[in-house]
Amino acid sequence: MSTVEAPKKERWSFQWKELYSEVITAGLCTGCAGCVISCPHDVIGYHHEPGAYRPFHLEEELGLDNCVHGEKGCTTCTRACPRFRGWEHEANEHLFDRDRTPEETAGIYDDILLTRASDDLVHRTGQDGGLVSAILLWALREGYIDAALTSYVEHDDVWKARPGVASTPEEILAGAGSRYTYSANTLALDEALERGFSKLALVGMSCQSSVPPVMWHRKAGKISKPIVFNLGLLCSKTFDDSIFEELFEAKYGLAKQDMAKMNIKGVFQIWMRDGSYHEINLKECHAWTREGCTHCPDFAAEHADISCGGIGKDNDWTLTIVRTDLGREIIRRMIEDGSIVARSADEDPAAVALMHKLAQKSRERWPSWADAEVRLGLPEKKKAGAAAG
Numbered sequence: 001m002s003t004v005e006a007p008k009k010e011r012w013s014f015q016w017k018e019l020y021s022e023v024i025t026a027g028l029c030t031g032c033a034g035c036v037i038s039c040p041h042d043v044i045g046y047h048h049e050p051g052a053y054r055p056f057h058l059e060e061e062l063g064l065d066n067c068v069h070g071e072k073g074c075t076t077c078t079r080a081c082p083r084f085r086g087w088e089h090e091a092n093e094h095l096f097d098r099d100r101t102p103e104e105t106a107g108i109y110d111d112i113l114l115t116r117a118s119d120d121l122v123h124r125t126g127q128d129g130g131l132v133s134a135i136l137l138w139a140l141r142e143g144y145i146d147a148a149l150t151s152y153v154e155h156d157d158v159w160k161a162r163p164g165v166a167s168t169p170e171e172i173l174a175g176a177g178s179r180y181t182y183s184a185n186t187l188a189l190d191e192a193l194e195r196g197f198s199k200l201a202l203v204g205m206s207c208q209s210s211v212p213p214v215m216w217h218r219k220a221g222k223i224s225k226p227i228v229f230n231l232g233l234l235c236s237k238t239f240d241d242s243i244f245e246e247l248f249e250a251k252y253g254l255a256k257q258d259m260a261k262m263n264i265k266g267v268f269q270i271w272m273r274d275g276s277y278h279e280i281n282l283k284e285c286h287a288w289t290r291e292g293c294t295h296c297p298d299f300a301a302e303h304a305d306i307s308c309g310g311i312g313k314d315n316d317w318t319l320t321i322v323r324t325d326l327g328r329e330i331i332r333r334m335i336e337d338g339s340i341v342a343r344s345a346d347e348d349p350a351a352v353a354l355m356h357k358l359a360q361k362s363r364e365r366w367p368s369w370a371d372a373e374v375r376l377g378l379p380e381k382k383k384a385g386a387a388a389g
């Protein structure tokens with residue numbers, strides 16, 4: 001009897017050199033900092049600054065585009081990068097044991113709900129329904145996590161988002177709300193580990209929420225173990241910090257320090273401390289789109305346990321996409337014990353339709369020369385002249 005040998009899997013030999021040429025200089029890098037936190041030799045730096053949000057190599061021995069440790073066999077950074085080669089398919093396989101179908105442009109999910117925190121303070125402090133904060137508070141209390149990698153603001157600049165660790169209810173609420181500039185929350189991992197935390201939730205933009213499953217699938221090592229819960233934020237773009245001075249202040253006289261809240265609902269909404277309200281056309285803001293977002297295909301945080309967004313006819317609910325068993329368990333238990341109020345998203349079909357539309361729109365940004373599977377489900381582009389006649 002003859003036996004057919006399974007094809008041998010290609011050895012994973014890719015290092016900073018490949019990451020640099022195929023992701024960073026190719027324009028696919030989102031600035032998620034997965035490579036930075038994973039590097040066992042600490043040779044990848046990161047500029048968390050306006051106009052930057054990019055990793056760079058700290059050792060120049062082989063030039064900025066190659067790595068001494070990579071040449072000796074280290075491959076951790078490419079194992080952590082959720083834009084390197086077949087990242088989407090691999091994360092899907094890891095989380096769901098299957099790839100997404102063409103219809104699943106918003107990723108694989110189990111259920112969509114509209115939710116809000118039952119606690120009035122949490123609800124009011126949150127950006128939409130306060131769900132993210134409510135989940136973190138609940139998961140901390142119930143022992144699912146001992147801290148969260150999340151985002152804060154600077155003491156002297158309330159709109160400068162920065163990564164940080166939240167391990168108490170006060171810290172969780174201090175970070176609530178949305179800043180529409182970038183915060184690479186993954187970068188808070190070092191601080192969390194230094195402080196002795198070992199069961200972490202990651203709150204991250206879509207790009208960041210693909211980091212843990214990609215790391216797990218590609219066996220990036222012990223650095224991927226402490227993240228046990230993955231909360232994603234729906235996202236079509238972030239803006240460079242210069243938008244405050246160059247557009248909001250220069251053209252509309254809206255000073256950053258006087259802003260009380262902002263949101264994006266078809267327009268950029270800004271509430272000022274003096275009680276005034278302003279709307280700015282999103283088209284005007286496009287020029288300040290952060291570079292790392294320009295090719296991002298993931299609107300719906302497709303690899304999170306639970307993905308959260310603000311789409312919907314009611315402002316103060318969170319659109320909640322439940323994706324994994326863990327996500328399902330947490331939402332079910334929170335509804336049962338009254339921590340959150342939930343209703344079916346069937347009550348707001350326009351919100352779900354918009355979510356799918358925006359998911360498709362983001363996928364269209366993924367270049368056709370990169371991994372073709374990411375564009376699965378997009379309508380075929382008509383060839384010039386094909387429609388004639």
Ligand SMILES: Cc1cc2nc3c(=O)[nH]c(=O)nc-3n(C[C@H](O)[C@H](O)[C@H](O)COP(=O)(O)OP(=O)(O)OC[C@H]3O[C@@H](n4cnc5c(N)ncnc54)[C@H](O)[C@@H]3O)c2cc1C
Pocket residue numbers: 125126127128129130131132133134150151152161175176177178179180181182183184185203204205233234235236237238264308309310311318319
């Ligand atoms: C930059 C950005 C773009 C977004 N774009 C969309 C969109 O296009 N469509 C949509 O439906 N929803 C979008 N959202 C999600 C939405 O604004 C809310 O975050 C989401 O609905 C959860 O609301 P909540 O009240 O449940 O969260 P909250 O309880 O207010 O918790 C929000 C959490 O997000 C964290 N956070 C805040 N700002 C940032 C940041 N810049 N980077 C990383 N983490 C941050 C906070 O620290 C907090 O943990 C975006 C969010 C952000 C931050």
Ligand code: SF4
Pocket residue numbers: 019023024028029030031032033034035036054055080081082083084
């Ligand atoms: S996408 Fe993220 S992991 Fe990949 S190179 Fe950029 S910062 Fe690093």
Ligand code: SF4
Pocket residue numbers: 030182205206207208235236237238292293294296297298
């Ligand atoms: S659009 Fe959002 S998810 Fe995509 S790269 Fe930008 S910040 Fe990340």
